[in-house]
Amino acid sequence: GAGVSQSPSNKVTEKGKDVELRCDPISGHTALYWYRQRLGQGLEFLIYFQGNSAPDKSGLPSDRFSAERTGESVSTLTIQRTQQEDSAVYLCATGGLAGVTDTQYFGPGTRLTVL
Amino acid sequence: KQEVTQIPAALSVPEGENLVLNCSFTDSAIYNLQWFRQDPGKGLTSLLLIQSSQREQTSGRLNASLDKSSGRSTLYIAASQPGDSATYLCAVGDYKLSFGAGTTVTVRA
Numbered sequence A: 001g002a003g004v005s006q007s008p009s010n011k012v013t014e015k016g017k018d019v020e021l022r023c024d025p026i027s028g029h030t031a032l033y034w035y036r037q038r039l040g041q042g043l044e045f046l047i048y049f050q051g052n053s054a055p056d057k058s059g060l061p062s063d064r065f066s067a068e069r070t071g072e073s074v075s076t077l078t079i080q081r082t083q084q085e086d087s088a089v090y091l092c093a094t095g096g097l098a099g100v101t102d103t104q105y106f107g108p109g110t111r112l113t114v115l
Numbered sequence B: 001k002q003e004v005t006q007i008p009a010a011l012s013v014p015e016g017e018n019l020v021l022n023c024s025f026t027d028s029a030i031y032n033l034q035w036f037r038q039d040p041g042k043g044l045t046s047l048l049l050i051q052s053s054q055r056e057q058t059s060g061r062l063n064a065s066l067d068k069s070s071g072r073s074t075l076y077i078a079a080s081q082p083g084d085s086a087t088y089l090c091a092v093g094d095y096k097l098s099f100g101a102g103t104t105v106t107v108r109a
Helices: none
Strands: A005-007 A010-013 A019-024 A031-037 A043-050 A065-069 A075-079 A088-095 A110-114 B004-007 B010-014 B019-025 B032-038 B044-051 B056-059 B062-067 B072-077 B086-093 B103-108
Touching (some): A031 A075, A043 A075, A043 B086, A075 A088, B010 B019
Parallel strands (some): B010 B103
Antiparallel strands (some): A065 A075, A088 A110, B004 B019, B032 B044, B032 B086, B056 B062
16 A cells, blocks of 8 residues: 655755745554654654544654644645754654554655755 | 763674673663664664563674663674675663764675
């Protein structure tokens, strides 16, 4: 079946602009995660959605970052007033069960470059 | 805060050699440990998941061990092939995975 998809694959923006990144999960997966991977660094957890429960936003680095997901559908990650340090690959992952012990299936990522 | 370290950062071997990749973590109270493969320009592919109650998992040429008491995991890849060239990432946690920086493997034909 189809895997996790993300769009756009690449995004170049100017400092101060807002950007929206999209994640389409595997059908039926209740858990959805956003991670950030800066150049030469490990992945950093950003946010976790599980069904209709309140999301865990503890990894969001600042209030310029926000994410939404309705039920088990598409998720969008929004970065307002982008800064150069926001340049990274943003990865979305989804999981099929409760999320705690399930494998996470990753999308190809969105490479964000802030000039 | 969980810290995950992977050694070595890079590894180059001739085809046919066995690969040994190491992962260490600071907090032994983990739910599970996962090994992923990352190819350039692509997302991560899950290789093996070891739950905290398990000591190892095997899939084909891959075997991963977990020693919670010492905070270590080792990924073994038998009889390496050029197609195994990639970056291998170790991650621990429940739903909030903490990742190591990875080991970049090159298998020379």
